[in-house]
Amino acid sequence: MPEVQEFAMPATTSANLAVDGGRVVRGGAPFTARVPGDKSVTHRALLAAMLPGAPDTVTIRNANLGGAVRALLPAMRALGLAVETDGTAAGGGVLTVRRGAAPVPQPRREHHGVTGWPQDVPYLQTEGSSAAARLLVGLLAGTGTRAVVDGDEVLRHRPMEWLVEPLVALGADIRHLGDPGRLPVLVESPVHRPGTVDLKVGSAQARSAVVLAAVAARLPVTVRHPVRSRDHTERMLAAFGAGLTELERTVVCDGGGYTVPPVIDVPGDPSLAAYPLAAHLLWGDGSELRLPDVGLNLTRLGFFDVLRTAGADIAYADRRLTSGGEPVGTIVARGGLDGVTALDVDEPALLHALIDEVPLLAMVAAALPGTSRIGCAAELRFKETDRLATTARLGAAFGARVDVVDDGLLVRGGAPLTAGPVPAHEDHRLAMAAATLAVSLPGRTTVLGGGCHRTSFPDFADVQRAVGARIHEDTER
Structure with missing residues (x-):
């Protein structure tokens, strides 16, 4: 077993997230959810x-x-x-x-290493x-x-x-x-x-x-x-x-x-839209999901474009520009991951277009057949955690085979994934990636310290529930 998969559950300061697998179905109408500003x-x-x-x-x-x-x-x-x-x-x-x-x-x-702090600034x-x-x-x-x-x-x-x-x-x-x-x-x-x-x-x-x-x-x-x-x-x-x-x-x-104008409009955050979209694809129940008013800046769409290239049915509609020069529109996803092949991120510009979603992309890749590679990602060692190492540990907690290789991650899909306690490492991106994969697994997953999602997505649980997830904050430690 690779060394990176050996870990102890870290201490947490945030509340846990409890996720029960399966989707709450509300008739045949498309699911719709709004994500917070970018x-x-x-x-x-x-x-x-x-x-x-x-x-x-x-x-x-x-x-x-x-x-x-x-x-x-x-x-x-x-x-x-x-x-x-x-x-x-x-x-x-x-x-x-x-x-x-x-x-x-x-x-x-x-x-401890600073003396003579300037007092006049x-x-x-x-x-x-x-x-x-x-x-x-x-x-x-x-x-x-x-x-x-x-x-x-x-x-x-x-x-x-x-x-x-x-x-x-x-x-x-x-x-x-x-x-x-x-x-x-x-x-x-x-x-x-x-x-x-x-x-x-x-x-x-x-x-x-x-x-x-x-x-x-x-x-x-x-x-x-x-x-x-x-x-x-x-x-x-x-x-x-x-x-x-x-x-x-x-x-x-x-x-x-x-x-500078007196009013500045902010588009919905595509990095946050990735979580309900990934949950929808992981369920794969044939329904439609619509995410309106999301930023469609090309430098932020890597997560969606990688999945589209691999065969996922994801489209962009209702395009327009905000006062701040940002393109916005509706992201539409239909169906699930049937027929979607392994994922490949092999050049720096693509990596930067999905850099915040790497933990989530790795969890989705774990649910796919074949071997996926996320490369050009050495910069992730300097995020809230070493996100290469902690993403690999997160995958291991689910039973996935995720290895740190060179400047990225190698995800060998097809391993049986199971619910259970998994670590968020007090990193909001890992917490949300874990809770998103968990919606597709039978049983209950507890994301330890998952409440740290508030760093970027305070409404994470509410938005996931809007698309059918069964998720709540568990304050019992």
């Missing part, structure tokens, strides 16, 4: 409200109100922006950002949200706002040099206060040198941080990157009138102006 677009809309010249009040409609987005709000308040949340609004959450509020300082998290704690931290560093470097950006103990171990080095090359003074290449960092002075920077990784967060800095500073900058990944920052800023040109693996910022 987490990545919501982050960028909040940062847009902080750009120089933005309106005094910016309203973000259909915002994602999960923990990863909320992690950015105290940092914004520490910079003097009032942020109000409304999770009761029809059509999704609403965030309202107002300038000119009194700063609300955050308590500083101690760091805002301290911005982003907890476990890498997107909040990285994009915030870029914005501060563009506006010249002095501040310390920090995260929780997990985020402090994730790499930050990917974006700090190109920002420093553009003239910013940014210093790591603790471990080299890690948080916390002190942003002292802004980018000010035009030029060309080469990113070492295909991370959309790194590229977005540099583009945000260049646009905020109105600095002509060319950003070269090794692989195409999600382009929400470029789309949003271009929709606001910023002069951006996208070439092959290159973004050119002309240093011109832009106009």
